[in-house]
Amino acid sequence: MVTLCYFFQFSPAESLPEIKLECEVKKLASVEDLLSFLKLLDLSLGTLKLRLERGDFCYLAFIEGKAVHRSWVTFSSCWVKDARAVFKPAKNEAYIYDSYTLPRYRSKGAFTSTLLKIIADFRGSNTSLWIAVRENNFPSRKAVEKVGFEKVFGLMFKKILVFKRYEFVKIRENFSEKGMKDRIILA
Ligand SMILES: CC(C)(COP(=O)(O)OP(=O)(O)OC[C@H]1O[C@@H](n2cnc3c(N)ncnc32)[C@H](O)[C@@H]1OP(=O)(O)O)[C@@H](O)C(=O)NCCC(=O)NCCS
Numbered sequence: 093m094v095t096l097c098y099f100f101q102f103s104p105a106e107s108l109p110e111i112k113l114e115c116e117v118k119k120l121a122s123v124e125d126l127l128s129f130l131k132l133l134d135l136s137l138g139t140l141k142l143r144l145e146r147g148d149f150c151y152l153a154f155i156e157g158k159a160v161h162r163s164w165v166t167f168s169s170c171w172v173k174d175a176r177a178v179f180k181p182a183k184n185e186a187y188i189y190d191s192y193t194l195p196r197y198r199s200k201g202a203f204t205s206t207l208l209k210i211i212a213d214f215r216g217s218n219t220s221l222w223i224a225v226r227e228n229n230f231p232s233r234k235a236v237e238k239v240g241f242e243k244v245f246g247l248m249f250k251k252i253l254v255f256k257r258y259e260f261v262k263i264r265e266n267f268s269e270k271g272m273k274d275r276i277i278l279a
Pocket residue numbers: 161190191192193194197198199200201202203204205224225226229230231232234235238
């Protein structure tokens with residue numbers, strides 16, 4: 093088995109993309125506000141509380157009044173299933189994770205609008221945003237690149253029988269190997 097996951101960054105120096113928000117997006121950061129969306133969140137109450145207690149935010153996108161997309165933002169280390177590793181944001185960095193759109197509402201701009209809202213909210217905070225996308229996740233790559241995230245590095249995971257191997261893939265020329273290794277904790 094071989095998987096390749098790319099790590100994309102939106103740096104605070106980037107200008108805001110000129111794309112219209114297709115749907116309403118709300119940032120929610122309290123259990124009370126999120127309780128009515130547990131089905132879309134697909135989380136136990138315990139995990140929801142843990143995420144909020146460590147300071148994560150949840151973004152929900154709405155189409156015709158219905159919550160159809162979720163994305164989370166954290167400043168803490170986070171397991172990246174597609175990379176089989178943990179991403180550890182550096183100081184002044186945040187990581188977008190657990191993005192999901194209900195299948196019936198895909199390709200309607202919910203994820204793109206959510207990314208735009210997150211970018212706008214972090215504007216002026218000198219925080220750069222990261223997101224991990226598996227190589228073959230074309231809808232996700234399309235949305236992430238459309239709003240201006242840039243591919244910085246990749247992490248390849250190979251498993252043959254019981255033998256596991258990781259390989260860093262350098263993409264952005266001026267991003268050091270230390271930069272990759274500082275942000276990734278291998279399993
Ligand atoms: C990835 C995901 C969140 C995208 O959500 P979404 O609300 O449909 O995203 P958007 O509509 O904002 O953008 C998707 C883009 O990909 C395009 N797209 C859809 N299927 C595609 C495909 N097979 N190949 C290429 N592009 C595709 C859409 O047309 C759209 O581009 P456009 O705005 O230029 O038309 C959704 O597919 C999903 O929940 N997937 C399962 C979980 C997942 O993969 N999460 C992401 C982890 S990073």
